[in-house]
Amino acid sequence: MTGKGEILPLRASEDVVIVRQRVRALAAQEGLKLVDQTKIVTAASELARNTVIYGRDGTALLEAVEAGGRRGVRLTFEDRGPGIADLQLAMKDGYTTGGGLGLGLSGSKRLCNEFEIESKVGVGTRVTITRWR
Amino acid sequence: MSVLQQVLANKEAEVLSAWIAEQASDRTLQKGGSKSDALKEQSAELLGALREGVQQGNGEDIQAPGWTRTREILTDISAHLIKRGLTPAEVATFVFSLKRPLFQLVQTATAKTPEVLANELWTTNQLLDRLGLFITEVALESREKTISRQQTEMLELSTPVVKLWDGILALPLIGTLDSERTQIVMENLLQEIVRTGAGLAIIDITGVPTVDTLVAQHLLKTVAAARLMGAECIISGIRPQIASTIVHLGVDLGDVSTKATLADAFAVALRKLHLMVARMPHSGTSTE
Numbered sequence: 001m002t003g004k005g006e007i008l009p010l011r012a013s014e015d016v017v018i019v020r021q022r023v024r025a026l027a028a029q030e031g032l033k034l035v036d037q038t039k040i041v042t043a044a045s046e047l048a049r050n051t052v053i054y055g056r057d058g059t060a061l062l063e064a065v066e067a068g069g070r071r072g073v074r075l076t077f078e079d080r081g082p083g084i085a086d087l088q089l090a091m092k093d094g095y096t097t098g099g100g101l102g103l104g105l106s107g108s109k110r111l112c113n114e115f116e117i118e119s120k121v122g123v124g125t126r127v128t129i130t131r132w133r
Numbered sequence: 134m135s136v137l138q139q140v141l142a143n144k145e146a147e148v149l150s151a152w153i154a155e156q157a158s159d160r161t162l163q164k165g166g167s168k169s170d171a172l173k174e175q176s177a178e179l180l181g182a183l184r185e186g187v188q189q190g191n192g193e194d195i196q197a198p199g200w201t202r203t204r205e206i207l208t209d210i211s212a213h214l215i216k217r218g219l220t221p222a223e224v225a226t227f228v229f230s231l232k233r234p235l236f237q238l239v240q241t242a243t244a245k246t247p248e249v250l251a252n253e254l255w256t257t258n259q260l261l262d263r264l265g266l267f268i269t270e271v272a273l274e275s276r277e278k279t280i281s282r283q284q285t286e287m288l289e290l291s292t293p294v295v296k297l298w299d300g301i302l303a304l305p306l307i308g309t310l311d312s313e314r315t316q317i318v319m320e321n322l323l324q325e326i327v328r329t330g331a332g333l334a335i336i337d338i339t340g341v342p343t344v345d346t347l348v349a350q351h352l353l354k355t356v357a358a359a360r361l362m363g364a365e366c367i368i369s370g371i372r373p374q375i376a377s378t379i380v381h382l383g384v385d386l387g388d389v390s391t392k393a394t395l396a397d398a399f400a401v402a403l404r405k406l407h408l409m410v411a412r413m414p415h416s417g418t419s420t421e
Binding site for chain 2: 017020024034035037038039041042045046049093100101103104106107110111
């Protein structure tokens, strides 16, 4: 069900710009509508920035996926940062430890069809999102 | 007199023609214009300078005064090749392409004395390696200079505050709003508000491809700061897909007034200043 993927590094804020551009290109190629393209690009921007700010040695995996006749874009953000101790709290609107609006994680979830987050303190965090056509 | 000195002094023309042939057959250097007269001339000049440098006897220390002319010519050549789109590593191949012709002539001259040959090849090789490293460094430096110049230009170009009417400013934002640029945008706008005493500022985000929470936060902060200075902001250029995304993200634009287009925002601003746009009388006969 997975197509060929592309792995991009996430170490500096410039990398976030590149991730946005690559995600936009992939979403357009997979035939997502403009609104859906914008949504997944925005979610990618949030998660990529989180990875850069909080994580360490982060990467973004971009994949074109197909399931049950549907096509879509799946993104996986992975880092080896400190991890998130309380996922429930982190997912709450307005909660931030970095001075942002505190809407990055919860907002990204609302922008996608599927959202999965795994985190282990001291090991790292992985967020996977999918947007179907 | 070293063999390299002799070769450069007596067989300069031979070295040059072999080198130019070498350059012409190299695909990287073809991109750099190796078949053009400009590069041939520079090659000849460089060989001349090299001959003088070797004669001064400064050996391999290419920072020595005897190599000043060589360094100047290499700097010119580097600029020329970078302009033709070569990377710093490719620029170095220009110097390295001199190895084969030079080695061959050194070899011919010392064919009967192998121990001298090894020695001479080593010195020649070291000299050319140093010159290759030098030209790479120069090329890298000039590329870094270009990049930092472009960054500075972008910072300035992308943040113009324009006056639409007495008391109405507009700030058309374009591209990625990373934090460094946003800071400048914000300061520019606040300064212009003070300078012109404008009471209304339109921030147009038509040219901003992605509005995420960071961009939204910057916009909200700018609006709040402008408000503290007594100016009201209108955010325009909110396209349907951006509006939908902002809602899903959960960003609360609160009491900031927003409009779909800059024209709509301008109309609102005029109304707030109790101004109206009217058709001129007799406009039926004139298009002006």
